[in-house]
Amino acid sequence: MSELHGHLTEEQLYILKTGDLAAPECRSMMEHLASCSFCAERFADIIEEDPAAPPAYLKEEILDKTNSLEMQTGKTVYQLSKRTRLLLYSLKVGFALTASLCLLFFQVRIDLPAVETVREPVSLTETIKEKGSQAGDFLKNLGIRILNIDNQEVDNE
Numbered sequence: 624m625s626e627l628h629g630h631l632t633e634e635q636l637y638i639l640k641t642g643d644l645a646a647p648e649c650r651s652m653m654e655h656l657a658s659c660s661f662c663a664e665r666f667a668d669i670i671e672e673d674p675a676a677p678p679a680y681l682k683e684e685i686l687d688k689t690n691s692l693e694m695q696t697g698k699t700v701y702q703l704s705k706r707t708r709l710l711l712y713s714l715k716v717g718f719a720l721t722a723s724l725c726l727l728f729f730q731v732r733i734d735l736p737a738v739e740t741v742r743e744p745v746s747l748t749e750t751i752k753e754k755g756s757q758a759g760d761f762l763k764n765l766g767i768r769i770l771n772i773d774n775q776e777v778d779n780e
Contacts, residue, residue, distance in 0.1 A: 633665075636662070719766060
């Protein structure tokens with residue numbers, strides 16, 4: 624083993640990296656690296672500067688796989704799934720909006736008491752407030768039910 628002032632040469636370090644050495648020579652170089660921090664740092668730099676390159680065929684395989692029918696079908700299904708979820712969500716929002724407008728304009732009675740007492744005539748403003756409050760409670764409960772159904776659908780997917 625020819626050393627340069629007690630240290631391994633660059634050529635020896637590169638040969639050690641490739642592993643093209645006989646066992647006794649490799650062992651003596653490894654022993655030197657274990658005892659010499661200067662050579663160990665140089666060897667670490669050589670190993671870090673030239674990481675293992677990917678095989679040349681890998682790029683073509685990846686491109687072929689992404690252009691394959693299987694991948695294109697998967698991509699289309701995913702996009703269709705997103706569109707379907709958006710459509711369902713839009714339909715739910717539209718239904719909730721329609722129901723709320725019907726409740727407000729047609730003054731549908733919600734949660735009628737079992738026995739209704741005779742009340743004095745109430746002003747139009749108070750009636751709107753009361754019916755609006757009832758409609759708001761109904762819509763709130765309806766929205767919670769819809770969100771629960773939506774969450775169950777997402778969990779099932």
